[in-house]
Amino acid sequence: MLYKEADRFFKVVYSVERFIVSGGEVMMRSDLHEWVTYLSQYADRIGRLELNSNGTIMPSEKLLSSLSAYPGPLRLLVDNYGHEISRNAEAITGIFRSLGKADVELRDYYTENAHFGGWVDYGVYDIEKLHRKNREDTIKSWTTCSSHRSRYFMTMLDGKIYHCARQIWLVNNGIIPAVSDEVVDFFDDSQTDDDIRAKISFLYKRIAFTTCEFCNGLHEDAPRFTPAEQLTYEEQKNYWRVCNEHGEQV
Template identity: 30%
Template sequence: MTTAKILEFFLTTRCTLNCKMCLCAIPYQPVKRDTPKEELFRHFALAFPLYDEIGRVELIGGEPMLHPDLPEIVLELLKYRDKFKKIRITTNGTIVPSPALIDAVHQAQAAGLEFDFLVDDYGPLSHKLSEIRDVLAREHIDCRVDCYTGDDQRGNGWLCYGDFTLREHETEQQLWEKFSHCLCPKLQFHDTHDGVIYSCVYAMTGVLLGKFSLRDGEFVDLKDSSKSDAEKKRILETFLKHPTEACRYCDSFREDSPRFPAAEQLPRGEGSAC
């Protein structure tokens, strides 16, 4: 049985913020672009048949609210609602949902899906937070706010998985020990960008930045016609059952991983490895 607790679709590498320790390394992405809706729709049609059950579909970025076709993307997901029960949009509190997006959310709710917005609160940076909460409350749409400001930051702040350099002196035993304590296998986030499904966001980000390549069987290329759907499902079933090439460049995501102040801003146009 092929399952994921969360299947994330990475819609855009554009963002309204420029966070130094962004988990998706947005300031360091060489190309800032929205994935065209036509590509996303093709990827939906290829991805969802591979899964028997998905806990939640999440639309992420960058800042997904920047995508000009976000309402249509939400509506397209309704074709696959037998695979999941909930949709979430993760946003940074800088853009108020448009009337068209609100209408699309209402259609999703009418189709029997749960829907919510996860808004990260970065204090003054999230300057539209109050307005977003008011709009969503008025429209009877759930809104979860995670605080990342002051002394009450969720999880005590952000973490940095690593700097995308090879841990060349790490033994196989140390690699497995590190992997055994990583929370990613338990969280079961599958991340999708440009038609490729990755087993974690660090693997996706490292590939997008050209820091490393994954081995065959550590990702699923939805566009690869040389592999059958059955083969692709078998790969998804083995996701994070063992360390991947990305793990050799990672410090691991642990409960006791060091935490850092969230959303520290780089000057616009500046970017380097975290």
């Protein structure tokens, strides 16, 4: 599906400034190197390819080879949640830097100097406490939200583009509908390529979305919090041991 999504995306969209492969921990995908290699054919249409890591899983030799061979600009981000969790963060950062061709950043997410001051509470993940704003407050929040101001709000999942990750959460939990003019389905056979381009253009011009009625937004003055508790390394090992014993795929 990933390859079909990429082909369909670049059939409709000529170029993107940033193409981000994110998670979770992207290196949980054993085929990540194949994905990087496949995207190489679109490198002249990708301003910069970015990969995010939580500093937990060491990159495979196959992945490093595919990154070395990638013909376009690369940015590799390693988030450090402290040694107990991101025990390989510094090692991964060093390996990525040794490639000699990528912009590599090790981001602090566990000290008082945490990246962007820490995480923010978007207010959408606790369903029981959801509050719907009026139109005036929604537009005010949308206007100052960094996701809007930076135009960093296109998230692709299963062949559909959403304006942000919070929308995916709210739609998947049945809180808001997948409004046709707020979601772009690249595999909708009833839409021509020009129709899809027009819908993407409309997303950029739209003033606020249904999601914004519930979301606190990403604002410069929003309260920051210590990132949510993660599994420790020992808990991760036990988790994978149990999964392997039961033959489960996760």
